[in-house]
Each structure stands twice: as structure tokens, then as C-alpha cells.
Amino acid sequence: MEENQNNKQLEVKLDSHRRKAAFAKIVTYGAGAMMILFLMTGMIPIMLVFLVIALAGGYQMSKHTEKLKKTLSDNIVSSVLNEVFDGVEYNPFGHIPDRLISAAGMDFSFDYDRIYGSDYIKGTYKGLQVELSDVELSQTQPEYNEDMQKTGESEQKVFDGQWLICDFGKELSGEVHISENTRSQRRRHKKDRIEMENAGFNERFIVTAGNSQEAYYILTPHMMEYILSAAGKSGGVVYMAFLRDGKLHIAVQTGRDFFELGKSGSNVELLRQKFLGELQWFTDIIDELRVEENIYKKEMAPFPD
DSSP states (O other), X not given: OHHHHHHHHHHHHHHHHHHHHHHHHHHHHHHHHHHHHHHHTTOHHHHHHHHHHXXXXXXXXXXXXXXXXXXXXXXXXXXXXXXXXXXXXXXTTOOSOHHHHHHTOOOOSSOXXXXXXXXXXXXXXXXXXXXXXXXXXXXXXXXXXXXXXXXEEEEEEEEEEEEEEEEOSSOBSOOEEEEEOOHHHHHHTTTTOOOOSOHHHHHHEEEEESSHHHHHHHSOXXXXXXXXXXXXXXXXXXXXXXXXXXXXXXXXXXXXXXSOOGGGTTOHHHHHHHHHHHHHHHHHHHHHHHTOGGGBOOOOOOOOO
């Protein structure tokens, strides 16, 4: 009875922050549009009024969005994470360190020079060290502002989704990268693409590696079928990097963040199930890979004396 009452109170609190954030967003965007309109017509005093309104709306939107995220973190996300991981650390406003993302050498079809993110998770899953977060990558480009008569910068978002790093704790049998099979990737890897013995896998992905044997060791027929199935359930574009030092990177471009209310609304139990499901996609892959002996480098037996 007491738990139900607490859940009801939590749902009211979540709904309140969501409504206030949504209203502030409408005010901010609306005022921004009016500001541009009056700037173009030369009505500077009125433009300044809408600038103040847009700034105030933006502040309120940021404040209530942050409060919503913290309320979810303290009351739902933390307990979900403790069910899945051991020794878990969670920072709703942090992300996987930039240096680790860059070290993956992920085979993207785009360049990026800015890294953002949120919902940083670090812990142990069945004895393996994992890091997981939302990640947003963007590329800056020079842009000339005719009104200000000077050149500035604009940012274009090129990736928005989730990123996992799993450390298997021992050297892998090769370094293999997997990316989506797009026209630009086919042109880029015309000479170094490795054809796998699975037509469906070749149709969906581009595989590159130090040599073909490394790719065959790691991407067994069973593993290719599993990755194909998992990619179909991901809701996005999947990239993978098996690094020789024992780390696996998985990036999924979903266009959404972890741990959002979404269609589940503020129902506490539905949110718990939703968040568990978001994590399970990644933990299922770890479960599948950790028992695949082929991915690990074989130790050479010592010569007899």
C-alpha cells in the first residue's frame, strides 16, 4: 500500500516536471521565431523583448529537464542499474570519456570533432568491466553570418545514440570493424572490404580487419547470425569495433536517449520495464560474445624442454 502511494507521488512529480519543460520549450521556440521575424523587419526594440522571453523560457526548460532527469535517476534508474550491474556508478549528466570514444577508431562514414553525451554508466557485468552512455557526435563547419558580417561556426549532428564499451579482460584474436553497408562505405572500402561467408551479413554490413583470417576467427557463422538478429532489434544503425586489447565497442545510432519517459508516460512500473529492456539489448550481446572462445587469442603452448 505504501509503495503504491509512493509511486503515485513520484508519477505526479514526474508529470509536473515534464509539463513545465514542454511548456517552456514551446515558449522558447515561439519567442525565438518571433525574435528572428522582428530582427528581419528591423523592429529591434520588440526583438529584444522576445529575446528576453526566449532566454527565460530556455532557462526554465533546462531547469525542469534537469529536475526530471534527476528525479528519474534517484528513484528509478539507480535501482534498475543495481539489478543489472555490480559496483555500478551512474552520472546522468556525464558520458563515456572522449579519449575512449576516439580510441575505438569506429568505422563511421562521417567525421566528427565534438563529443557530447549523458547517462554515463560504469560497472561490472558478470565479471566484465563495462561503460555505457548516450553519445552525440557533431562536426563543426565554418559559416558566414551576413547580418554580423563575420565568419563563425555551425555544428551538424552526425551521430545520436548509445555507446557501449566492454572489456573482456584478455587479448582478442584480431582487430575487426563492422559498419553499415552504405554506398559511401562501399566506395571507401572498395579495396579492403572483407567478404564473409554469409550473404545476408554482407548485404547489411561492411567488415574490415587487419587481415581476413582475423575477421573469420571473430565473426563465426553463429556470431554473424546473432549480430544480424540483434541489429534488426536495435532500432537504429549499428557499428562495432573488436579491438585487439580485449575491448569491444558498440555504437547504435538510434536518435534517442536512454532513460526517457517516452510512451510509458510516468507509470513507474512501465518505466522500470522500459529501462531494463534498453539495457538488455547490450547485455544480451555481451552474454553471447563472452562464451565465444574464437574471439580470444589462442595462447601458444610452450616448447618442451
